[in-house]
Amino acid sequence: MEPQRLTNEQYLGEDFPLRLYNQMVPGPVALHWHEFYELCYVYGGAGSHTVNGRTVPLSEGSLFLLTPADFHSVSPSPDRPLQLYNAVFGEQLLSDELRPLLFRDYAGGTVTVAEDAREAVAEEFRLLQAELSGRQPGYRLMARGALERILLMLARLRSLEEGSGSGREEAPQPEHIRRALVFIHHRFREPLSLRDAAAQAGLAPNYFSECFRKAAGVPFQQYLQELRLSFACSLLRGSPLPVTDICYASGFRTLSHFERAYKRKYGHSPREARMAGK
Structure with a gap:
């Protein structure tokens, strides 16, 4: 069964593409994906969260961001239903200043906010929540400001967690290439062309194509295909989706x-990978 697709039309208003839900999740939320971004904060309960085939625990203080490229499901603990804020918003609310801070590795990610x-x-x-429900003069500016502050908290926490790892730093990408890479990583499931990516970079x-190959080490089409294959590999390992749906x-x-592409890269077919649990 194909996972449910949540659309902008269903969840985002035409006037201002930002909505907030304060909810309790007592039972499992089936695998699904959405056209918008989703920012979640767990303020009570516990459970687990599976994103693109990888499962992480959820507890009080968990803060995570999902992009339009992500498939995910949620499983609350039977005796501790999840309580969370769930903000959904359109891509146009992500400023050019915020994107490079938020998507250093092009994904959303999960962090745990310190108790204090x-x-x-x-x-x-x-x-x-108060601004979106009250709709006082200037509420859009106030709401967007609150959203950006939360996203910056997430970006800073992720940066701290990454800094406590190996300490290895990669050479920074040129800003126009980074913009294109974020776009590719968030839209690779769509029919993307070199022209689409070039437009994000503001280049012919x-x-x-020449700049991308120099920065990424491989041509655009190869990069895109390997990204899709890696995503498919994760879904084969961590989801029950049929091979055709994947x-x-x-x-x-x-x-x-x-x-053909999967077997060329991994040495076995997707169906063989599914049967072997690879």
Whole structure:
């Protein structure tokens, strides 16, 4: 069964693409994906969260961001239902200044807010809720400000967690290439062209192709295909989706192309990978 798709039309208003839900999740939320971004903060309960085939625990203080590229499901603990704020918003609310801070590795990610900082995060969500429901003059500016502050908290926490790891720093990408890479990583399941990516970088396609290859080490189409294959591999390992659904969910247009590309990269077919649990 194909996972549910949540659309902008269903969840975002035409006037202002930002909504907030304060909810309790007593039972499992089935695998799904959405066209918008989703920012969640757990302020009570416990459970687990599976994103693109990888499962992480959820507890009080968990803060995570999902992009339009992500498939996910949620499983609350039977005796501790999840309580969370769930902000959904359109891509246009992500400023050019915020994107490079938030998507250093092009993904959303999950962090745990320290106990002494949780009230500050919760207060921002309460402010966001009050502004969206009250709709006083200037509410859009106030709501967007609250959203951006929470996203910056997430970015800073992720930066701290990454800094406590190996300490290895990669050479920074040129800003125009970073913009294109974020776009590719968030839209690779769609029919993307070199021209689409070049437009994000503000470059002519031919020049972008040259710059991209120099920065990424591989041509654009190869990078895009390997990203799709990696995503498919994660779904094969960590989701019950049929191989055919995984093929299309990963951005491939035909099953035959997907199977050939997968076997060429991994040495076995997607169905063999599923049976072997690889």
